[in-house]
Amino acid sequence: MPLNIVSLVSVGRHPQSGRARRAEQDSRAVELGLKLADTALTVLHVGNPDDPILRQYAGMGLPSLTVLKQEDSVDAVPVLQRFLEQKNIDIVLTGVRAESGESSGMVPYLLAHALGWPVVARVADIVAVKDGKAEVLLALPRGQRRAVSIQLPFIASMDHAAEAARQSAFAVGLRATVESVESVGEVDQIRVDWQESVAKIRPKRLKTVKAKTAAERFKAATAKPEGGTGKVMKNETPKEKARAIFDLLLEEKVIR
């Protein structure tokens, strides 16, 4: 039985130039979707169907895209929920955070809550899908991986550790058809009151010395960071020394 997989995509933003582009994590979601379902993959977008950026996703080898036509000010979650409920879907793939708008990263969680599905964040790979269960590799900090098995259907957000998106072919993108679907949406009322401005550079935290006297301030400014707090083993046998090191490694749980 072929899998029914949906990748949610959004319009990204290049961090340096600020130009619109296919979003980094969303394109990884398309890449993984292509790996699992090949061209049977549904790529879904909420917004303007005439956006040229969508052709960059289509250029990854998709025959068609589905766009739920909406204004920018509309909350995408209820629109997506209504669309996904109608279909018999196994896996929904998204990015962790959008590169435009609020980028709160809440869409997968809100969708999962509304649909009653499990959600996993920061997926590196989906290894296998068998008997209504998926074997998923999660990306952990420090290059580690965790294996997890989840019942279908579920929602997964893609980490940067997932396989990078293939290059987009311009002509393939142009040939793809964009199916525009009319949908009903409500304007996001909470967001109307927010004030948005260009991001300010965050101040770096300075090393403040809480010294009450001049002598303490002088000491803090001149003194070397004192050592000598560590344990030094000199006269023990090599065996005892190795044991001490190994115990510390075990205590820190770096030995697996």
Added chain:
Amino acid sequence: MTTSSSAIVRRDPRKEWIARNRLHPLHHEVISEGLGHVIGPSGLPRKNPHQIGFIGPNGIKRIDRLKGNGAAVSQPHQAKSSDTVLPLHTVTAPDFYIFVVPDLVGGRLSVHDKDILGLAHALQADMEGKGAVVAVCFGDTKEEHFDLAGVDRLIQRTSDEFDGFSPEARAAALTQMEETWAPKHWLFPDSVHGGTDLASRLAASLGERPASQAWQVTPEKVVCRGAGGSLDIARQTPRIVMVLEECGNAIDETRHQVLPLEMPAFHEHTPRILDRGQVAVDPNEIPLAEAEFILSAGNGIHNWPQFHQTAEALGATEGASRVAVDDGFMPRFRQVGASGTWVTARVYMAVGISGAIQHMQGIGQCDKIIAINTDAGCDMVKRANLSVIDDSDLVLSELMLLAQAYASEHGNQQGSKKQENSDAA
């Protein structure tokens, strides 16, 4: 104040100034104050030599001929300042709670966690009424200083459901806490260690609109990053806030109570996400900058095959000092230090590296450092938490034996979740 009043030395700067100035008209009176002006039987003023001076820190009498100009005068009370006990911040009947869910990377409060606890106190101070900061910890913790980090109340959940990777159970437990205490705010670290995930799950289940990537938080207003970090969004502070790094100042002037909060029994719940444990990753595939455990080699290594075998047996990522790279024993991308990689390892083991300043810069962010060196006076030994003064060959071979014995002992338990809860939790 907890320090007794006798420990406080009141200084009179004017008197000290007069005591220093021998030409001052009041000099004589100030100097002889407390000695009394004694006229001897012959009519001459007399000095009592036994009353001059004071008892120094060693119990030896000292006469201050510097007339208060020396540092020794104020010595007796300065010795105490190192072991002063910080004042205790007590909250008896809190009007409201602020819940903080720290990441507890490796079972300890990270800098990020401590900043958020400090931020919670700053928020609490700016709000009406008296609030208590509650830390919610899942699983076993190794943290010993919750009191110094600013935890007024502690909720610790240590049952099997919360071990390892259990976001659903944790989120369910948080929802239950919300019903019990209805905290005014929930603060989470916006981090890859699970803070963001947990906060998003809680927000979705409570139907709250959280503030993510917040970097300025006040009781009324919060400023968040949006649109991939290119936008600042100012909005009213919601109940759930995910806070970026360096957005608050950690507590450092008070101690806190760390009273346990009793938690009602956890509702049974069947997880839909099953944890299969961490997957073995080839440690040398991990980029050096983000490796958790690095075994680094320097000039003191002579048996290179042994070094590589030890790294493999311990499951450590290999690093090297500049000398080892220049001599051709290690590739350039393994170099740690100013001109190589700045590493962030939790445990850094330096074998035969004496610690040039460029190398020490590169390991500035490491938590635990283990040094194996023949020179007890080198800089690496001074910086290390555990130093072994011996030949690297002997210690590494012993260490390899230990690692192999451990692996054969635990090899059949690989699939179990016992070794979880490392940094990558």
